[in-house]
Amino acid sequence: MKASIPTNLAQDFLEKLGFSPEEIKLYLTLAQSGQATLLATARNSGIERTKLYRLIEDLKEKGIIEEVPQFKRKTIKAADLSTIELLVKEKERQAKFLTTTYPSFAESLKDISKPFPGNNVIYYKGKEGMRQMAWHILRCKGLFRTYSYCFWNDILGDAFVLKLNQELVERKFQVHDLYSDEYIKFKKNWLKNGKRRPEGNWAFWDSRYLPEKLVTVHLNIDIYNDVVAYYYWEGEEIFGVEIYNERVANIQKQIHDVLWKMSKKKPHIMWTDHGLK
Structure with a gap:
């Protein structure tokens, strides 16, 4: 998959959301190709089919890949942007939680941590x-x-x-x-x-x-x-x-x-x- 400037931006964005390079490659392949069979997806992404099955299941669980019912064929597609937006909002919620609770966490850690060795x-x-x-x-x-x-x-x-x-x-x-x-x-x-x-x-x-x-x-x-x-x-x-x-x-x-x-x-x-x- 040839990277363009928008694709590079998308890769960086998805990486910040916590996706691996292969997960990003799979998602962007489907985003560019639209609905596709497993065989076509393997060919377009360059990902081995044995790895592809595992990645598909992982991304289905995360909600950014969806399976489309087709007669006699298994077809998948990238989820729409509303799903990505939900992931972003969840990241924001987590970041806010960590920022808010860090002072309490730091104090509690001081209480249980052993002092650093003198030498x-x-x-x-x-x-x-x-x-x-x-x-x-x-x-x-x-x-x-x-x-x-x-x-x-x-x-x-x-x-x-x-x-x-x-x-x-x-x-x-x-x-x-x-x-x-x-x-x-x-x-x-x-x-x-x-x-x-x-x-x-x-x-x-x-x-x-x-x-x-x-x-x-x-x-x-x-x-x-x-x-x-x-x-x-x-x-x-x-x-x-x-x-x-x-x-x-x-x-x-x-x-x-x-x-x-x-x-x-x-x-x-x-x-x-x-x-x-």
Whole structure:
């Protein structure tokens, strides 16, 4: 089935509703072909007949495929849009329920959860792992110390970074961010390649410059609570490490504070106005 722009939109929509790629292929095949026999559906969709039978039964149960009585032949068709609309409304109801009940759920989980071990090292891999690490900074109590080497958008994606930014603003984060010439080079190349500047309100993000004769910042590093988190991405190699240890975190905080006093503001890299001038 050749994908067109509307079909791509439909695929994304159905995926958000929770359907698998094969279920989406089957539904869209029937939506395009109309009422069809099982043989014709298998041919049009490219789905093996053994798989097709199972998919048909699953989608009949979900209500988006209907069986049409025909003499001597089993014929199926895609359900009309009112059925999809009902599924959307059910998703909305579920989302509203989850949003409303989350505070109670979080409180109850705190009561039954065991405290996180005082000393631990956790390894993360891939972009999703980096997103988990970045989201963990929302646990920060007090000053958030960090070293910047690249824009978060480079690895976490624009939508995720914007959502994280909104959470940081809402929680009134206090930030001390240190960067060196490596970060400035990254920013220049980012703009040179025609990429857009990071969205969101970054006026709260306090950044200072360290000359490379003092230190070269070539990793993104976060320091908060009793945690030191290291992010590394270079080409296809993407991983990170969180170290949970009070002494390790305290010494890193002291080092960061000393470097902060030695650093200075750079007008061209201020984080106001989305962080770029």
